[in-house]
Amino acid sequence: MSVSKQYLNIHDHSRELSGLKYIYSVISRRAGGLSIGVNLNVNNACNWQCIYCEIPNLTRGSPPPIELDVLEDELRFFLHEIIHGDYMEKNVAIDDRHLKDIAFSGNGEPTSAEEFPKIILIVKKVLQEFNLLHKIKIRLITNGSLIHKESVLAGIQTLAKIGGEVWFKIDAALEENTKIINQVNLKPKHVVDRLKLCGEICPTYVQTCIFTLDNKEPNDKEIDAYIKLIDNAKKNIKGVHLYGIARPSLQPEGHRLGRADINVLKNIADQLHNNGIESTVSY
Ligand code: SF4
Numbered sequence: 001m002s003v004s005k006q007y008l009n010i011h012d013h014s015r016e017l018s019g020l021k022y023i024y025s026v027i028s029r030r031a032g033g034l035s036i037g038v039n040l041n042v043n044n045a046c047n048w049q050c051i052y053c054e055i056p057n058l059t060r061g062s063p064p065p066i067e068l069d070v071l072e073d074e075l076r077f078f079l080h081e082i083i084h085g086d087y088m089e090k091n092v093a094i095d096d097r098h099l100k101d102i103a104f105s106g107n108g109e110p111t112s113a114e115e116f117p118k119i120i121l122i123v124k125k126v127l128q129e130f131n132l133l134h135k136i137k138i139r140l141i142t143n144g145s146l147i148h149k150e151s152v153l154a155g156i157q158t159l160a161k162i163g164g165e166v167w168f169k170i171d172a173a174l175e176e177n178t179k180i181i182n183q184v185n186l187k188p189k190h191v192v193d194r195l196k197l198c199g200e201i202c203p204t205y206v207q208t209c210i211f212t213l214d215n216k217e218p219n220d221k222e223i224d225a226y227i228k229l230i231d232n233a234k235k236n237i238k239g240v241h242l243y244g245i246a247r248p249s250l251q252p253e254g255h256r257l258g259r260a261d262i263n264v265l266k267n268i269a270d271q272l273h274n275n276g277i278e279s280t281v282s283y
Contacts, residue, residue, distance in 0.1 A: 022066070023074040025082075025091070033098035034088070036078060040066055040119070041108025048109065048143050049183040050171070051253035052209055052245055055107045062112035072122045075102075079130050102127075105141040112146060117155035124162045138164035141207070143182070147194040153201065160202035167207045167241065168195055173225035180213070188225075192232045199236030206230060206240045210265050212258040227271050239278035242268055246282075 021042060028035035045061030046053070081087040088097045102123060104110040113119065120138075127133040140159060146152045147168075156166060170191060171181045178186045198204045208226070210218065218226075230240060242265045249257055262283050269279040 020074045020078065022071045023078045025078070025087075027092065027096050028100065028103070033096055033100035034082070034092055035100055035105075036075075036082075036102045037106065038071070038075075038102060038104045038110070038119070038123070039106025040104070040110050040113040040116070041106045044107045046108035046143075047112055047145060047184075049251070050209075051181055051183065051213075051251050052211060052249045052257055053251050054247050054249065056250050058107075058251065061108075063108060066113050066115040066119065068115060068118060068122060071119065072126060075123065075126045076129065079126065079132070083130060099136055101137040101139050103139040103141055105139070109143050109145065110140065111142055111149075111152045111155070114151070117151050117158065120155045120158045120162075120164075124158065127162070134163045138162060139167055140164065140202075141167045142169065144168045144170070144191070144194050144198065145184070145186075147198045153197075156198065156202045165203040165205065165238070166198050167205050168198055168237075169208075170195070170206050170226075170229065171209050172222065173229035174222060177222060188229055192229060195233045196236045199233065199238075203238050204236065205238050206233075208240060208242050208268075209245065210242055210260045210268070211245045212260050214256050215258060217260050217264050223268060223271070226268070227275065230272060230277060231275050234275065234277050237277070239280070240269075240272055241280050241282065243282040 022039055024037045024039060026035050026037055027033070041063045043061070043064055044055050044057050045059045045063060046055070047060065047062065049058060049060060082099055110116065123138060124133065138159060140156065147156070172178045173188055175186065175188060178184060195204065195206065244259050244262070244265060245257060248254060265281045265283060269281050272279045
């Protein structure tokens with residue numbers, strides 16, 4: 001296996017840089033350093049089709065069976081390169097040379113992999129080998145749509161035990177907006193139920209992408225509904241991460257999207273704060 005000589009930066013989230021099947025690395029705005037990514041959806045298939053999605057050739061579906069032994073070997077190899085090898089020196093600018101997290105953040109919804117609970121156990125085992133358990137975060141970036149499944153809950157329970165956390169995508173609170181943005185039919189009540197369930201078993205943050213669509217920013221009605229939805233689950237969540245679009249959408253609707261004014265994000269953050277909900281803004 002070989003590693004890239006190219007420096008990583010926050011604008012390039014190419015999954016190919018590490019040359020591996022399931023494991024990649026990025027410099028993450030979110031994590032503030034080097035993040036090891038676990039991509040289970042190697043076929044670029046997701047059960048959602050968000051209009052801002054950066055995945056090339058995105059299709060609907062779930063991943064093919066995961067080769068668990070390959071994933072385990074790759075994670076071990078990559079951690080070895082980072083910790084004992086010269087991966088950081090060769091690929092990462094000096095200020096970013098901190099291993100921040102392992103993030104399940106691939107080319108589709110990670111919990112749609114049937115092997116998801118087993119994979120969390122593999123991550124635990126490999127981190128133990130490197131004496132890194134509880135020293136780096138393990139983050140599950142999810143659209144939350146499968147949280148109610150018994151196997152997914154089991155995986156998230158293990159994640160909680162090893163100091164992990166969930167980032168739960170909610171981009172809109174009105175059903176008609178979810179249909180446009182995420183291209184799924186989703187009742188707000190079901191979103192809140194799943195969010196609460198998730199927050200009860202594992203530290204959970206909401207993550208929300210804010211952008212303009214056809215040059216229009218989110219309006220007051222949409223923002224009010226969003227604030228209300230988050231408020232309904234506020235006892236069960238740790239906070240909210242609001243972020244603007246940093247990289248171009250690779251979906252057919254991409255040309256309709258633009259960056260919202262930072263004040264839109266700040267205004268939402270202020271309203272959340274007034275309701276006692278911590279939030280961060282990445283722009
Ligand atoms: S849930 Fe994530 S991977 Fe799936 S379409 Fe939306 S942005 Fe893309």
